Amino acid sequence: MELAFFLYNFAFHEKSCAYFQNCGETMLDDTDRRILRQYQADPETPMADLAERAGVTASTLARRLGAMRDGGVLRGVRGVIDWGVLGYSIEVMLRVTLDKTEPRAFDEFLAGARKVPEVTEIQTFLGTVDVRLVVIARDLQHYQALYRERLLVLPHIADIEALMHVSLVKSDETVPL
Secondary structure, eight states: OHHHHHHHHHHHHHHHHSTTTTOGGGGOOHHHHHHHHHHHHOTTSOHHHHHHHHTSOHHHHHHHHHHHHHTTSOOOOOOOOOTTTTTOOEEEEEEEEEOTTSTTHHHHHHHHHHTOTTEEEEEEOSSSOOEEEEEEESSHHHHHHHIIIIITTSTTEEEEEEEEOOOOOOOOOOOOO
């Protein structure tokens, strides 16, 4: 009975998560974790060096990274832009509460926010605050114009709170593996 239950659950688990996808940490073995630790530390490391640091062959590394990409564990490598170097010295986080009496409030607000090029990040929440926008501007004058002309006119805003970014204390997307 226990063996049949185990085999059923294993088969169900395999079908439902296609190797890594939606399975969380349980599908990563020690080799995968070693690879990810090294990859997180410096994603620009040449593959041969990364394989050596992770204690695997280059072909094993390529196969494992490919499986993790296919399984959704690795979503890609991205460039991190220093907006200040490009002339954007102001970063503001807006916490927005929407008027939820309108059924399409979220969809319409998000569609409008996506069209504002200076909005670099949009997050939705459950709770008092519905949406958080990260907005960049060249200076306070630019931010004020942007705020009045492009952000306050977004539909269904019930309340908005601005938090001006002063300093970045920590920014780390690595996870302990």
